[in-house]
Amino acid sequence: MALIVQKFGGTSVGSIDRIEAVARRVINAHQQGHQVVVVVSAMSGETNRLLGLAKQIDEVPMARELDVLLSAGEQVSMALLAMAINKQGFAATSMTADQVGITTRGGFNNAEIDKISTESIQSLLDNGHIVIVAGFQGRDNQGNITTLGRGGSDASAVALASALKADECQIFTDVDGVYTTDPRIEPQARRLDVVDFETMTTLARLGAKVLQLQSVEYAYQHQVPLRVLSSFEDDRTTQGTLVQMKSDNQTSIAGIAVLANQHLFSLASQAEKMIWQSGGIASQLWNNVMDETNSSHVVVSDADLAQLKLAHSDELHHIDNVATLSVVGNAATECEQAMLATLAGEGIVVHKVQHLPQCLCLLVAESDHKRAVKLLHAQFVVAGLSEHEPELLAVS
Numbered sequence: 001m002a003l004i005v006q007k008f009g010g011t012s013v014g015s016i017d018r019i020e021a022v023a024r025r026v027i028n029a030h031q032q033g034h035q036v037v038v039v040v041s042a043m044s045g046e047t048n049r050l051l052g053l054a055k056q057i058d059e060v061p062m063a064r065e066l067d068v069l070l071s072a073g074e075q076v077s078m079a080l081l082a083m084a085i086n087k088q089g090f091a092a093t094s095m096t097a098d099q100v101g102i103t104t105r106g107g108f109n110n111a112e113i114d115k116i117s118t119e120s121i122q123s124l125l126d127n128g129h130i131v132i133v134a135g136f137q138g139r140d141n142q143g144n145i146t147t148l149g150r151g152g153s154d155a156s157a158v159a160l161a162s163a164l165k166a167d168e169c170q171i172f173t174d175v176d177g178v179y180t181t182d183p184r185i186e187p188q189a190r191r192l193d194v195v196d197f198e199t200m201t202t203l204a205r206l207g208a209k210v211l212q213l214q215s216v217e218y219a220y221q222h223q224v225p226l227r228v229l230s231s232f233e234d235d236r237t238t239q240g241t242l243v244q245m246k247s248d249n250q251t252s253i254a255g256i257a258v259l260a261n262q263h264l265f266s267l268a269s270q271a272e273k274m275i276w277q278s279g280g281i282a283s284q285l286w287n288n289v290m291d292e293t294n295s296s297h298v299v300v301s302d303a304d305l306a307q308l309k310l311a312h313s314d315e316l317h318h319i320d321n322v323a324t325l326s327v328v329g330n331a332a333t334e335c336e337q338a339m340l341a342t343l344a345g346e347g348i349v350v351h352k353v354q355h356l357p358q359c360l361c362l363l364v365a366e367s368d369h370k371r372a373v374k375l376l377h378a379q380f381v382v383a384g385l386s387e388h389e390p391e392l393l394a395v396s
């Protein structure tokens, strides 16, 4: 008998039919003799709907009340799933993060899990229950509701798996694993059987939202066995992608991560740029104040736009909608000139280039980014992988 944590994302619980399908999958694991803890996200679109309501009142809503509001989405899913499992004759109990005892630190909206009490879950499991926990939420040491940042149910699942010493943390989503790039942009993307934690961390940081960054970092640090699977397919057809410690197999380029919906602005002065700080990845990548070219330019994500406008409404000049493409792998930097030549050959302008360890980031116009991904993927990712087939390992 194993203890398994299964997490289901928004599209996996997006309708009553989907929730009933999840119930059957969870019951199936339970019937195989496993103890099962399920983590659910809000039904797809629900968190954005709630955020939209808040923004009708205040473009930058109060952080505490925003967390009270957004955490409600997960509570709907957990109750509906518990009802669906009970209806099929199996005992299931849903629990909020507060009921479980998931304590967070680091304030509102982007909190980190600090501690989890496992007693209540363990006693329900020992009594034969399937336990369903609301993802994305926690409580701080003052008793306030907190949330873990967008996509944060992945972090809930990994942290629970670690606290419960689960045999595996299974992230069920709408694709059957981690691909060499977002398969919705490039249908030719390849599924990776295995990806190492360092590569996965870089991919997740730079936009591969199939796994939320904090969940990968947590799993890496606490050595949680982590697997990405599809909730839309039969378990027997694919083993998904296993995220594991480094292995000896190396591929030169593992994949391409994409951060779309970014905006390139110029501010009135370099001083203005230094005043404006955002912890977001776009800002970390492109707004380094030491940067000498385009010195008063800033790149902001959609999420940070309201903050920037609030701080600098008079001095802002919008230049372009942009996207960041990040080519990840130990050969990324050495392929830089060839990549730039490929893109230039197709008339794609690269606004800026940034080097990170085992990663090359390119800032291109939003309107060019899908074409650029397809070109780079065909020429630099697929070509590199075919040397390693049939294993399709991505190890940086």
Ligand code: ADP
Binding pocket: 008, 009, 010, 011, 012, 041, 151, 172, 173, 174, 175, 177, 178, 179, 180, 181, 182, 183, 184, 203, 207, 208, 209, 210, 211, 255
């Ligand atoms: P969930 O709601 O289940 O948490 P997400 O939407 O957060 O699902 O993550 C799944 C999505 O991640 C996929 O639909 C896919 O478009 C996107 N994605 C981005 N990069 C990758 C990648 N490298 N491999 C797989 N999926 C990716």
Ligand code: ASP
Binding pocket: 009, 010, 041, 042, 047, 048, 073, 135, 136, 149, 150, 151, 152, 153, 154
């Ligand atoms: N519902 C939250 C979101 O949409 C958390 C999650 O889905 O993991 O970001």
Ligand code: MG
Binding pocket: 009, 151, 154, 209, 210, 211, 212
């Ligand atoms: Mg997600």
